[in-house]
Amino acid sequence: MRTVRWDPDGPAVFMIDQRLLPAEFQILTLKTADEVVQAIQEMAVRGAPAIGVSAAFGLALAAVNSRAQEVESLWQELETASGKLRAARPTAVNLSWALDRLLQAASEFKGKGTEAIQEHLVAEAQCMADEDVRINRRMAEHGAALIPDGATLIHHCNTGALATVDHGTALGVIRTAHEQGKRLHVLVDETRPRLQGARLTAWELAQYGIPHEVICDNAAGYFLSRGVVDAVLVGADRVAANGDVANKIGTYMLALAASDNQVPLYSVLPTSTIDLTLPSGAEIPIEDRDAAEVLDLQRSGKPIAPAGCQARNPAFDITPHRLVTAFVTEVGVLHPPYDVHLRRAVQEAQTK
Amino acid sequence: MRTVRWDPDGPAVFMIDQRLLPAEFQILTLKTADEVVQAIQEMAVRGAPAIGVSAAFGLALAAVNSRAQEVESLWQELETASGKLRAARPTAVNLSWALDRLLQAASEFKGKGTEAIQEHLVAEAQCMADEDVRINRRMAEHGAALIPDGATLIHHCNTGALATVDHGTALGVIRTAHEQGKRLHVLVDETRPRLQGARLTAWELAQYGIPHEVICDNAAGYFLSRGVVDAVLVGADRVAANGDVANKIGTYMLALAASDNQVPLYSVLPTSTIDLTLPSGAEIPIEDRDAAEVLDLQRSGKPIAPAGCQARNPAFDITPHRLVTAFVTEVGVLHPPYDVHLRRAVQEAQTK
Numbered sequence: 183m184r185t186v187r188w189d190p191d192g193p194a195v196f197m198i199d200q201r202l203l204p205a206e207f208q209i210l211t212l213k214t215a216d217e218v219v220q221a222i223q224e225m226a227v228r229g230a231p232a233i234g235v236s237a238a239f240g241l242a243l244a245a246v247n248s249r250a251q252e253v254e255s256l257w258q259e260l261e262t263a264s265g266k267l268r269a270a271r272p273t274a275v276n277l278s279w280a281l282d283r284l285l286q287a288a289s290e291f292k293g294k295g296t297e298a299i300q301e302h303l304v305a306e307a308q309c310m311a312d313e314d315v316r317i318n319r320r321m322a323e324h325g326a327a328l329i330p331d332g333a334t335l336i337h338h339c340n341t342g343a344l345a346t347v348d349h350g351t352a353l354g355v356i357r358t359a360h361e362q363g364k365r366l367h368v369l370v371d372e373t374r375p376r377l378q379g380a381r382l383t384a385w386e387l388a389q390y391g392i393p394h395e396v397i398c399d400n401a402a403g404y405f406l407s408r409g410v411v412d413a414v415l416v417g418a419d420r421v422a423a424n425g426d427v428a429n430k431i432g433t434y435m436l437a438l439a440a441s442d443n444q445v446p447l448y449s450v451l452p453t454s455t456i457d458l459t460l461p462s463g464a465e466i467p468i469e470d471r472d473a474a475e476v477l478d479l480q481r482s483g484k485p486i487a488p489a490g491c492q493a494r495n496p497a498f499d500i501t502p503h504r505l506v507t508a509f510v511t512e513v514g515v516l517h518p519p520y521d522v523h524l525r526r527a528v529q530e531a532q533t534k
Numbered sequence: 535m536r537t538v539r540w541d542p543d544g545p546a547v548f549m550i551d552q553r554l555l556p557a558e559f560q561i562l563t564l565k566t567a568d569e570v571v572q573a574i575q576e577m578a579v580r581g582a583p584a585i586g587v588s589a590a591f592g593l594a595l596a597a598v599n600s601r602a603q604e605v606e607s608l609w610q611e612l613e614t615a616s617g618k619l620r621a622a623r624p625t626a627v628n629l630s631w632a633l634d635r636l637l638q639a640a641s642e643f644k645g646k647g648t649e650a651i652q653e654h655l656v657a658e659a660q661c662m663a664d665e666d667v668r669i670n671r672r673m674a675e676h677g678a679a680l681i682p683d684g685a686t687l688i689h690h691c692n693t694g695a696l697a698t699v700d701h702g703t704a705l706g707v708i709r710t711a712h713e714q715g716k717r718l719h720v721l722v723d724e725t726r727p728r729l730q731g732a733r734l735t736a737w738e739l740a741q742y743g744i745p746h747e748v749i750c751d752n753a754a755g756y757f758l759s760r761g762v763v764d765a766v767l768v769g770a771d772r773v774a775a776n777g778d779v780a781n782k783i784g785t786y787m788l789a790l791a792a793s794d795n796q797v798p799l800y801s802v803l804p805t806s807t808i809d810l811t812l813p814s815g816a817e818i819p820i821e822d823r824d825a826a827e828v829l830d831l832q833r834s835g836k837p838i839a840p841a842g843c844q845a846r847n848p849a850f851d852i853t854p855h856r857l858v859t860a861f862v863t864e865v866g867v868l869h870p871p872y873d874v875h876l877r878r879a880v881q882e883a884q885t886k
């Protein structure tokens with residue numbers, strides 16, 4: 183079961199509704215690009231690779247739903263849809279990456295008429311989804327080699343099958359290490375405010391049969407300081423050219439605690455998450471989300487704070503590259519100096 | 535309105551039930567030492583100074599409820615009650631400190647009969663409660679001098695009137711600085727798992743008219759890294775002789791983030807929280823609390839994680855003394871070397 187997939191009988195996109203897990207498992211059927219935009223904004227789908235592929239499918243929907251007779255008017259509709267999809271969430275670069283790649287590929291069919299463009303967009307988006315799974319499995323193989331047998335790991339947010347099309351990034355590494363027969367124990371950061379760890383990662387780990395315990399994000403430092411943790415694994419939403427990482431809020435504090443206790447921190451990501459156009463993390467836009475995510479836990483309708491209380495809700499933070507032990511990508515494990523090795527990895531991935 | 539107070543018409547102890555705030559304001563009436571033990575364990579009352587005074591009142595209840603005719607049997611009952619109160623929670627040293635002080639004071643009345651002991655215990659416990667408020671105000675004066683006008687502060691857990699008999703420790707500093715006319719803005723760490731920040735600190739700040747916003751504990755590092763925070767204020771549950779601090783879970787990661795951004799972190803505490811018998815934080819016992827506090831947010835009955843999921847719930851962590859910019863106590867602001875200055879502060883407090 184893929185997190186996001188194309189319905190050839192649609193046209194439509196199927197998505198697991200991640201807002202309802204683990205209490206309910208429901209599949210959304212989205213029929214327009216606007217519905218995909220909304221699903222991304224409301225985090226029915228989340229995770230940098232998953233929203234990249236979702237945006238690609240959204241653009242494919244815009245194409246096949248179009249009644250344009252002329253290439254030029256179709257193209258204009260595609261650019262409008264692409265603008266909305268691109269703006270759905272600002273931090274993960276995979277959104278832009280997927281849309282740019284799709285438009286680039288489709289532009290080669292401009293001379294062949296609207297139908298050719300439509301067909302090609304759908305095919306290319308599906309190809310991108312398949313590729314995501316292959317890339318994740320390669321990443322996972324590279325990363326699993328870093329995980330010792332008997333390891334206790336801390337994992338932040340959700341980076342599993344649900345954050346991608348399938349298998350996952352950081353959680354994919356854990357899954358592959360487990361499949362290799364390594365005995366693992368995962369301390370699952372609950373990941374406030376939206377609890378992707380407690381809700382989604384714990385749900386995935388239970389399905390894979392990997393032993394785990396949920397902890398408050400606050401408690402990661404305690405376990406690291408007690409010497410019981412062998413490695414910290416996180417994903418990434420955008421990596422700047424110097425190796426600074428935008429990732430789910432809390433990653434920076436977790437990385438500080440790992441570093442303070444000489445525990446390695448690995449950031450696991452496809453090269454599509456690397457943004458060589460930004461020299462450092464300071465230039466990565468950080469999304470501010472609704473205060474209600476903080477104050478109205480689990481949308482219970484019972485706010486945790488007094489009535490009228492305000493909240494701030496930055497969804498990501500920047501972990502400076504000095505706190506990252508290594509990046510795990512589909513082309514291999516990257517060590518410092520990151521400015522050199524990230525650039526080389528992107529080139530290598532493009533020529534493959 | 536004091537958090538904890540003696541009912542002379544009782545005998546009974548009145549306590550604000552902090553489990554229900556901010557939704558409900560209810561006063562508990564506790565009539566036995568065992569009820570006080572339970573209130574401390576279940577965190578109807580919490581905060582190192584508040585549970586110290588609560589334990590003192592608990593022992594006073596044990597005394598006045600006793601039907602012992604002989605000093606020796608009364609004394610035995612007091613030791614039994616004191617043992618239970620002492621074991622109610624292991625980390626905050628104020629519990630033991632208060633009980634030791636009370637028993638020591640009462641032992642001087644052993645020659646004067648049971649009634650004299652009973653009367654003296656009640657009087658001494660009340661005296662301790664009054665003293666807590668005076669001490670907090672002195673601490674707050676010392677601490678407020680460290681807070682610049684216009685400051686943005688991060689505050690962890692609750693260290694206000696509710697964590698003490700009145701006024702508070704770290705939050706008392708903020709309150710006094712506000713009373714001095716300083717313009718302040720407080721970023722309130724929500725403080726998972728029990729949300730003392732979002733529930734109690736935000737409630738107090740609203741009453742004092744101090745501007746504030748709740749943030750996920752995860753987000754403190756983000757704000758610190760953006761250069762918008764002037765100081766971090768925390769309390770303490772136990773400080774070892776070398777200055778290592780046991781405090782609410784998450785303090786260590788917060789302190790790392792403050793240090794990484796050259797933002798001062800102040801730990802505010804009465805000298806009764808200093809435990810010179812322990813050379814370092816490694817010897818401070820850390821309480822493991824119920825997994826349900828993590829998994830069943832706000833006791834909603836709707837767990838955040840999949841059914842059957844396990845959790846770990848250490849209630850405190852140790853912040854190494856190297857991450858503490860200064861301690862604020864009733865005898866003044868203490869800078870490194872802490873092994874020298876903490877010892878001197880305890881001596882100074884005892885001779886006052």
